[in-house]
Amino acid sequence: MRVAASYKNILYGFLFQFVNLIMTLLLRTVFIKYFGIELLGVQNLFLNLMGLISIVELGLTTALAVTLYKPIKQNENLKLASLYISFKKLFSIIGLIIFFVSIITSLLIPYLNINTDININYIQSTFVLYSLSIVVGYFFSVNRIFYFAFQKNSIVLKNDSIFIIMKQFTQIIFIFILNSFVLFLILEIFFSLANNFILNKKIKLDYDFLFEKSPKVSLKEMNVWEKVKSVSILKFVGVGVNATDSLIISSFLSVSVNGIFSNYALIFTYAFNYIGTFFNGILASLGDLISENNISNIRLYFNRLNYLSYLMAVFSTGTIYFSINLFISKWIGVEYQLEQLSVILLCTIHYLKVMRQINWFFTSTSGIFDGFVKVSIIELIINLILSILLIKYIGLNGVLIGTFFASLYSWYGQSISVHSYILKKEVSEYFKNQLFLAAKFTLIIYFVYLINSFMEMLFSNKNEYILIFISLLCLYILIYYLDIKKNKEFVFLLNKLNSIIRRKQNVQ
Template sequence: MRIQNSLKNMFFGLSGQIISLAMGMVVRTVFIYTLGIEYLGVDGLFTSIFLMLSLANLGFDTAMIFSLYKPLAESDTYKIQALMNLYKKAYRIIGGVVLLIGLSLFPFLSYLMNGETKIDNINTIYLLFLLQSVLSYYFVYKQSIIIADQRNHIISKIHSIFIIISNLIIIIALVTIGNYVLVLSIQVAFRIIENVYIAKKADKLYPFLKESNNASLTKPERKNFYENLYSLFLYKISGVVINGTDNIIIAIFAGITWVGIYSNYLLIITTITTFVGYIFYSITASVGNLNVNAGKEENYFIFRVMNFANFWVYGFCAICLWILINPFISIWLGEQYLLNMLIVFAIILNFYTAGMQNATTTFRETTGLFKKGKYRPIIAAIINIGISITLTQAIGIVGVFLGTVISRLCVYFWYDPYVIFKYVFHKSVKSHFTRYMWFTLLVIVTAIICEFVVSLYSNNMLINFIYRLGVCLIIPNIIFFMVFRKSKEFIYLLNIVKQIVNKKTI
């Protein structure tokens, strides 16, 4: 049942990401040609600002989902009601905090942009972003029970429908009116309606959520929850800093136009990250359920399988990005929107090192190891900001991404596996680091081989891109298959795929 739910979540999640990518590319193209790259830069900057403001929510959603695993598995309705009552109150407080912080930043908007901007209604645009962020907190908390119950495919289906409808209306508005405030208003309205609809869906799936009740957690339960939440807040703070400060630093030190150019790369990277990450996110609830019911040896083997799948998927994607991303943007938007290959390398390195954390992050969160090393992420956040700013001033925007990579390697690369192996698997972590290095070396060698092969052929831009795409699809997968075809992890994954194809019950 766990794998069935994971596969269903994965299928609808990936389908939703394909739809989001296709619609996003069309909207982005129309956006650039109707409004210009500067508006795109403002969109990216404000998105990053409100990612930073999500610090108010940091860790709460993870703590919620983790707390729901056990009562859902045991059908403990009273405990679920008590948790959801707590979440409802907390999210209303979070929404108020975000509103106050967002309004306090309002007078300082001009300091976040390097150089003058010709964009009108910049204050209105910011307030619309703030409105969207604040209102979502009053409805989004109910999504947690759907996710914890391994049914996030329901959310994926609803999100896909809203993405299609809203983007079609946005494209029409861009072409006919070309007003960013109107476009943003449409986006905000659909986001709010979507969250309300999902909340109503949760009420329908779990009718006891609508029942009037005074269910509450015991004092020890509340204490344990808030201790986990505090640890998660500290642990995840660097994640928000790492992902949220890049555009802000680029805007301050390089200018809003560079944010717009980078945002095209970020759209592709984010889509792939979300697309690929959904494979692992879809099985998070299943791993949480597994940790409640399985022994450490079974947990360890599943971790190895996840880590192996993580390498194959992210290694393959990193190679594809190196070979394809600049040719793709050149065809899509034109050579004036290209970044040099040193910056591209830093962006891909950031993508790969972040992606390779998925297995360890999943097991850390689903086993409740929130309190171990809880202050280390603060160090990572400080390292990230300090090094990113220093390197950006010295070598340009490539320093932003190198700073992010360095901060991640200083903390997460070694500490997450150490904690999991010590407290969950009770094994030496040395074998994990050996595999990590072996996986990374293989990715580098394969990328070099692919680069050599694509250099042998050059034709017109479109045909050359198709040739490059063929090389990327074939060579990395053949190499990975030849190296790992006899490994237990590969055989296990292959058996799952065979059972899916044969439509057998897993």
């Protein structure tokens, strides 16, 4: 049951991410053509400002999901019904608070010293509209939390996919016809409402017992607030690093540079989301495993998932490194490309982000957040100080270097925390292995880079697509033969995948 649910969640997650990526690229192409790169930078700034404001949510989504695993496993329907009501009221209050804070933020926008030619009053009013599209979702967040905890996230993803396609298709049409950013944001609000309304109807049909009268269960009794204290700090740091990068770029450089940067950030975000989709698909089942408290099984599961993280990190990082500038130039134009050093830094940050996510998954499903707090606060401080100091001298790369060192420290500290509190073993062997894997991957990338450079000199009238294809083919062959062919974790994962496929075929 655990494997079947995970398989379904992962499958729908991949499909959702693919559909979302295609539609987002199409929409962004039209957006840049009709609204311009500067307004795209403003929209990215909105996204990051709302990320900071959503800290008001205090990490409740993660903390509340953890508290549901046990009552679901024990079929405590009355308790679940009571928690559903409590969570729904709580998120309604949070939604109102976030909207109120966003109104205040709109009044403070003139004081952020944003480097743009767009009228500040226009930015303020459109920010309020943008915030409404985000706030609407909070009134229905409880449904997503429960579907996730029940390992039925595939239902949410299917619903989201349908409405994303309809929303973005409609936005493209209205951009062509009316060329209005305000209408673009109004459509965001409308489809967010429609999406969540349908999901709310569906959960009433799927889990009708959640709407039965039941005795009250206090959040204090579920030990939620102890988890929230730690998760809220972690959420603040996670959002803070991304949001402050955007604010620093907009203030010290320009909104246009932020817009160009956001195109690269979009690609890396979707690459990371694809990887996260797999882990999100098994997150609830991981919660079941950790609740069994079998340390040897937990360690074994960690090693296998950690190796899978590494495979995903090297394939995604290598692919993006050799192809992203060509993709950007063919997609929206050479003028929107970043320099090679920026691409290298972004790829390195992506690699670290993928590798450290395994620590978060084990921490969030175990509910042991305390060890992450101090590390995360220091991460934010390192990122802010280095980014502000270096951007004055080396521009955008200064912000990326700050983010790199902050991420590197966070990976180090979080790994120690997970090994101490959850795996209950020394972390030295883990670090040695990770350094060895990273060094080997760096050498592989450098060797393929030399092959690529040689072929560029050999063929003066080069076909860029052929060069990229050969580079990626060399990369994948080297990774396979030098890294994974005889690895015991890879053999296990391959056998597991084959058994899942055979099981699905037998069912069909």
